[in-house]
Every structure is written in structure tokens, then in C-alpha cells.
Amino acid sequence: MSTLQIRYEYVTRLCHRKSIVTVNGQFPGPRIVAREGDRLLIKVVNNVQNNISIHWHGIRQLQTGWADGPAYVTQCPIQRGQSYVYNYTITGQRGTLFWHAHISWLRSTLYGPLIILPKQGSQYPFPKPHKEVPIIFGEWWNSDPEAVISEALQSGGGPNVSDAYTMNGLPGPLYNCSAKDTFKLKVKAGKIYLLRLINAALNDQLFFSIANHTLTVVEVDAVYVKPLATNTILIAPGQTTNVLLKTKPHYPNATFLMTARPYATGLGTFNNSTVAGLLEYKTSHKNHHSSASLKNLPLLKPVLPALNDTSFATKFTNKLRSLATAQFPANVPQKVDRQFFFTVSLGTSPCQKNQTCQGPNGTKFAASVNNVSFVLPTRTSLLQSHFFSQSKGVYTTNFPTTPLNPFNYTGTPPNNTMVSNGTKMVVLPYNTSVELVMQDTSILGAENHPLHLHGFNLFVVGQGFGNFDPKNDSANFNLVDPVERNTVGVPSGGWVAIRFLADNPGVWFMHCHLEVHTSWGLRMAWVVLDGNLPNQKLLPPPSDLPKC
Known part of the structure; x- marks a missing residue:
């Protein structure tokens, strides 16, 4: 049985140091890795003043609705000093999902990857990656998000927007005081990487791109799809997208930004900023670059769609198709009751x-x-x-x-x-x-x-x-x-x-x-x-x- 301890942790971001609610003292929370068919027993112990519940986002929960997690829907929340064991089996699912708090706005800091590997002996329906890397997007408030939504509900107005987006908990170099808080993806030339992208942001859909690199979408929401090559993906809160990144065949004389920023429609206010990480190529002994020379490499930036580019959003989502093979069928209901x-x-x-x-x-x-x-x-x-x-x-x-x-x-x-x-x-x-x-x-x-x-x-x-x-x-x-x-x-x-x-x-x-x-x-x-x-x-x- 895994135990998740809910507690407070001091974290510094954007020049601000504040106490946030965390799981096992980690932000983002710990990665849970299982296999298709596994039974999970996860004990959640609440050591903070807030009521807590955890949702295992995308898990079917066949016959185990008591483990689904939304507060006051399938359970009363876990009160301070109390615990609850989430007990469920992963049936017929494999891929990238995530877990998050499901009460008020606590999922602003309570979230983490939930990775389901195929059964032993089963293969991916795409080239085997050299390495798998979860990248989880989030939102950061310098203030307390619980106070933000509480004030908004009392006033009847719109809530204050977040101060930054994050990539694996880090805002990146485009924000003040955040050059050191940057996610770096170090890769080798000529390899295939599986990036497990998760949008855990509270209120914004995001465009994501890596400068001068093509991404091939192979899975969404833990379901395989027909491979789709694209320079940019759109990922909404609650969605996951697995992409294959094929690195360049030779060491490039450049470093590449990975960036994400909102796709925003409607009249609401939103955080119009960009989170960035770095894609850096590891050097071989024959082609050695010191860290000093890495800094001198040109930094290439991707071009993301406009904030309100509904045309791109529509074309991207329309291209996604189920694999629909004998092994991975699309069991869409043909008749409707x-x-x-x-x-x-x-x-x-x-x-x-x-x-x-x-x-x-x-x-x-x-x-x-x-x-x-x-x-x-x-x-x-x-x-x-x-x-x-x-x-x-x-x-x-x-x-x-x-x-x-x-x-x-x-x-x-x-x-x-x-x-x-x-x-x-x-x-x-x-x-x-x-x-x-x-x-x-x-x-x-x-x-x-x-x-x-x-x-x-x-x-x-x-x-x-x-x-x-x-x-x-x-x-x-x-x-x-x-x-x-x-x-x-x-x-x-x-x-x-x-x-x-x-x-x-x-x-x-x-x-x-x-x-x-x-x-x-x-x-x-x-x-x-x-x-x-x-x-x-x-x-x-x-x-x-x-x-x-």
C-alpha cells in the first residue's frame, strides 16, 4: 500500500516564498506508476486544516465509484487528522493519466502524474522510446488560491488570475526571478523520446511547442490514436497527450525553448504569459561542449498560435482519430438508447x-x-x-x-x-x-x-x-x-x-x-x-x- 501524506511545504517561486498544500512534501506531487490490471491501494492521510479528496482522473473505477474522489459526489472529504484508502483496479486502460485534489481550488498544488504501463509482454503500437518523460503543466498564484476563489464567490466577480504557468512545477526563464526555476530536458541526438504531457492548470487550455522540432501525437487521455505529426499541440485542463519527440541526428549548435501559453476564448480575464523549459542536447566525448560553451549557443524559440486561434484549435482536434485496430478497437456505440x-x-x-x-x-x-x-x-x-x-x-x-x-x-x-x-x-x-x-x-x-x-x-x-x-x-x-x-x-x-x-x-x-x-x-x-x-x-x- 502506498501512503500519501498531505501537508504544508514552503516553496519559492517568482521571488515569493509561501506555504502550499503538498503530497509527501513534493510539488508537483509524486509520480504513481502501475501496470494495466494492477490493483492500487493508496492511503491518503490529511495533516492540514483543509478538507481533502483525491480524484484519479480518467480511471474508469468499474464498480469502485467510492474511489473516484470528487468531494460530496462520491465521498465526503477527508477531514484533518483522518485518512482514507483509495482501493481500485485498473481495467483495460494503459497510458498517461493524472491525479489531483477534487475540492475547491486545492488542485492548484495537489496533483501528479499517474502512469499506466502496458501489461508485461505487451508493446506500444509505436516505436519504442529511448526514454519516457512526464511533463505536467500547472498554474501558480503568489497568493493563496483558496482565498482567491473564496473572495470571488463572495463578491460575485471574476477571480484574480494566476501569476505564472509552470512546467513540472517550474515557471522558467521568461518570468522574473525564475531563471534558476527552469525545467530542462536533456536529450541525446538521434533518439526517440516519449513525452507524457499533462495539463493540470486550473483555468487555461494551452498551446505547446518545441522550437525546430516536430511532435508526433500517439495517445490522448490514455487511448492510442493514429500518429499525428504537428509542430504545436493544444491541451486542455484535464487532458493528457503523449507525443514522440525524435531528436536531430547530429548534435545541433543550438539550445531550444519548449513553451506553452493559453488558448483563450470568451470575455474572461486570463494570465497572458508563457512558461518555458529548455531542450538541451547532451554532448558526446568526441563532440565535447563545456557548460560555458552551452550558454553561448543560440537559443531558438517556437512560434505559438495566437491566443484566440480557434481555427488552429479546431483543425488540431479534428485530426485526432482512434487507432481502431483489431487489438485496439474503437467501440463507439452504433445504436443510441x-x-x-x-x-x-x-x-x-x-x-x-x-x-x-x-x-x-x-x-x-x-x-x-x-x-x-x-x-x-x-x-x-x-x-x-x-x-x-x-x-x-x-x-x-x-x-x-x-x-x-x-x-x-x-x-x-x-x-x-x-x-x-x-x-x-x-x-x-x-x-x-x-x-x-x-x-x-x-x-x-x-x-x-x-x-x-x-x-x-x-x-x-x-x-x-x-x-x-x-x-x-x-x-x-x-x-x-x-x-x-x-x-x-x-x-x-x-x-x-x-x-x-x-x-x-x-x-x-x-x-x-x-x-x-x-x-x-x-x-x-x-x-x-x-x-x-x-x-x-x-x-x-x-x-x-x-x-x-
């Missing part, structure tokens, strides 16, 4: 009496799915109330499956931007095949939303701009080799269609992985009922399940 149409919106909620709010026109910012801004319970978890049939007063099962008041979603915004609040869920019988179209709206400005579905992988069968047309757009769905992942971007001013099979009993969260939007209520949950067979039923809760 239930169809849903969800609007994904930013909106407002009324300001309380005798309070001044800093949102639009004196309101509070809110966010919603089908006009419902989801409210989490506080005295129990949704999964507990479902399992013990004690939903009364906790949640209802009348989540609207289509918008209650249809409108021109991407046209002239409606006058009424107010959203309703509630804890409403959708109930699905076991093995229901689902088709869900998620439509962005322009109520408070069109925006790209990365939506993460817990408990399942989803197939992205179609996407487009404007309002979804059920007749014409459905006719063009890709049901052969659509990309399969756990987090999908709803295009800015457009729609995305996904399919998944509800073959995992439990309560499963679905939310925007831009943390500010989740905090504002852009979230909902699915209840998947037990099937008839023993292996189709949710297992009972463990005895150490935390209490609220």
Missing part, C-alpha cells in the same frame, strides 16, 4: 439583498448546464444517498434533458441571463447507450469549455460551429474511428457530440475542467443503476469511507 441536448453556458445569479456584487450589472457570475447551476450537498455525498436510497432532500432526478427554453444559442444573446440553482441528476439504466450534444452559448460571450466525464471514456463523434442541426449534422457523425477520451472541448460558439455506454454503476460527475466555471456551477451528475449480474453492481462502501 437515449439522446440528450445540453447547453453549456455562463450566466448570472441575483445578488443577495444588502450586498454589492461585482458581476455583470451588479449580479453574480454563475454557470450552468441546461440553465441549472449545480449545487453540491454538504452533509452527505450523492453516491451515499443513492446507494442507501436516501435521496430525499439531497437530490432530485429531474435534470432537464433538453433546454427548457430554446433560443438562438450562438446568435444575439437573450435578455435573461439568470440561471436556476439545484441538485438535479439524470438516471440511466445499466448499459444504456447515450448520445449527448453539448452546445456552447453566447449569453456572456462564446467560450471553449473542456468538459470532463467521470467513470467513462467518451467518443467524440462530431463537432461544429453555430447551432447544432439534428438532421444535417447527425448525418456526418464519425462512427468508425472517432477519438476516445475523458475530457472534450465544447467549441467556442459551437457544439460537440459524444457517445458513451453507461456500463459502470454509480454516480458520475460531469463538469467543466476550467475550475472557475465548476465553482460557478457548470457541472451535473449521472446516476447509472445496477445491472442484473454481480459484476454489474456497485460494491458496498468501504468501512473507512470519510464522514461529513
Whole structure:
């Protein structure tokens, strides 16, 4: 059994020294490496004042919803001085995922790679790399992120943006006082490296590129894809992307910057800065360069797309395709039992009496799915109330499956931007095949939303701009080799269609992985009922399940 100790650690970044919440005193947190088929027992001990829960992002959690981790959804959080053992088996998955805190904004510092190696004797469906390197992107605040979101929710306005992006916890040389805090990737000439890229940033999708080098995408969200060569990748919070980096055949007389900066849509404020690392070639004895001469090499910088380059984002995501081979099939549901149409919106909620709010026109910012801004319970978890049939007063099962008041979603915004609040869920019988179209709206400005579905992988069968047309757009769905992942971007001013099979009993969260939007209520949950067979039923809760 692995033990993860949650505690405070002093860390210095951007000239600022502050105490942050860490796992085992590490930032980013420790790398967890397992193999497909392994059973993991991870004891989390909370030694800080904050309530804690850990989500194993992208793990299917078949029958083990109690180990999924989102606070008040599948468990009450772990309180100070308490512990909880996350107990789950990795079934039919291999690749790069990650783990992170799933309560408030604590995942700003509580995160780390979760790497699943293929079964013994299994090979990658691409050339064997010389070396594998996880690169995890994050965001850094000089202030306390918990205070940032608390103040924003009280004022109703937008939160203060982060002060930097990080690469493996380091901001890099483009920020003040950070030349020494730079991630360096040292490589040999003529080798293949597997870079395991993870976006753990709270609120920004990122473009990433390495100067004068091509990246070949071979996996997204722990699912192999048809190899895609590109100079730049787009990676949203919650997404992972494995790329092959083939180094130059001979030692180059240059050092190369690796940079990432936001892809930003909508009207929200964001951190318009760039995190950078260094790609340095190791020298051989025959071609020896001293560290002094390395410093004198020219430093080459990549050219990243513009901040709002939706055209690049669309082309990149449209090129991703499942491998769809006999060994790695794309099991996209061919028939559909239930169809849903969800609007994904930013909106407002009324300001309380005798309070001044800093949102639009004196309101509070809110966010919603089908006009419902989801409210989490506080005295129990949704999964507990479902399992013990004690939903009364906790949640209802009348989540609207289509918008209650249809409108021109991407046209002239409606006058009424107010959203309703509630804890409403959708109930699905076991093995229901689902088709869900998620439509962005322009109520408070069109925006790209990365939506993460817990408990399942989803197939992205179609996407487009404007309002979804059920007749014409459905006719063009890709049901052969659509990309399969756990987090999908709803295009800015457009729609995305996904399919998944509800073959995992439990309560499963679905939310925007831009943390500010989740905090504002852009979230909902699915209840998947037990099937008839023993292996189709949710297992009972463990005895150490935390209490609220």
C-alpha cells in the first residue's frame, strides 16, 4: 500500500516564498506508476486544516465509484487528522493519466502524474522510446488560491488570475526571478523520446511547442490514436497527450525553448504569459561542449498560435482519430438508447439583498448546464444517498434533458441571463447507450469549455460551429474511428457530440475542467443503476469511507 501524506511545504517561486498544500512534501506531487490490471491501494492521510479528496482522473473505477474522489459526489472529504484508502483496479486502460485534489481550488498544488504501463509482454503500437518523460503543466498564484476563489464567490466577480504557468512545477526563464526555476530536458541526438504531457492548470487550455522540432501525437487521455505529426499541440485542463519527440541526428549548435501559453476564448480575464523549459542536447566525448560553451549557443524559440486561434484549435482536434485496430478497437456505440441536448453556458445569479456584487450589472457570475447551476450537498455525498436510497432532500432526478427554453444559442444573446440553482441528476439504466450534444452559448460571450466525464471514456463523434442541426449534422457523425477520451472541448460558439455506454454503476460527475466555471456551477451528475449480474453492481462502501 502506498501512503500519501498531505501537508504544508514552503516553496519559492517568482521571488515569493509561501506555504502550499503538498503530497509527501513534493510539488508537483509524486509520480504513481502501475501496470494495466494492477490493483492500487493508496492511503491518503490529511495533516492540514483543509478538507481533502483525491480524484484519479480518467480511471474508469468499474464498480469502485467510492474511489473516484470528487468531494460530496462520491465521498465526503477527508477531514484533518483522518485518512482514507483509495482501493481500485485498473481495467483495460494503459497510458498517461493524472491525479489531483477534487475540492475547491486545492488542485492548484495537489496533483501528479499517474502512469499506466502496458501489461508485461505487451508493446506500444509505436516505436519504442529511448526514454519516457512526464511533463505536467500547472498554474501558480503568489497568493493563496483558496482565498482567491473564496473572495470571488463572495463578491460575485471574476477571480484574480494566476501569476505564472509552470512546467513540472517550474515557471522558467521568461518570468522574473525564475531563471534558476527552469525545467530542462536533456536529450541525446538521434533518439526517440516519449513525452507524457499533462495539463493540470486550473483555468487555461494551452498551446505547446518545441522550437525546430516536430511532435508526433500517439495517445490522448490514455487511448492510442493514429500518429499525428504537428509542430504545436493544444491541451486542455484535464487532458493528457503523449507525443514522440525524435531528436536531430547530429548534435545541433543550438539550445531550444519548449513553451506553452493559453488558448483563450470568451470575455474572461486570463494570465497572458508563457512558461518555458529548455531542450538541451547532451554532448558526446568526441563532440565535447563545456557548460560555458552551452550558454553561448543560440537559443531558438517556437512560434505559438495566437491566443484566440480557434481555427488552429479546431483543425488540431479534428485530426485526432482512434487507432481502431483489431487489438485496439474503437467501440463507439452504433445504436443510441437515449439522446440528450445540453447547453453549456455562463450566466448570472441575483445578488443577495444588502450586498454589492461585482458581476455583470451588479449580479453574480454563475454557470450552468441546461440553465441549472449545480449545487453540491454538504452533509452527505450523492453516491451515499443513492446507494442507501436516501435521496430525499439531497437530490432530485429531474435534470432537464433538453433546454427548457430554446433560443438562438450562438446568435444575439437573450435578455435573461439568470440561471436556476439545484441538485438535479439524470438516471440511466445499466448499459444504456447515450448520445449527448453539448452546445456552447453566447449569453456572456462564446467560450471553449473542456468538459470532463467521470467513470467513462467518451467518443467524440462530431463537432461544429453555430447551432447544432439534428438532421444535417447527425448525418456526418464519425462512427468508425472517432477519438476516445475523458475530457472534450465544447467549441467556442459551437457544439460537440459524444457517445458513451453507461456500463459502470454509480454516480458520475460531469463538469467543466476550467475550475472557475465548476465553482460557478457548470457541472451535473449521472446516476447509472445496477445491472442484473454481480459484476454489474456497485460494491458496498468501504468501512473507512470519510464522514461529513
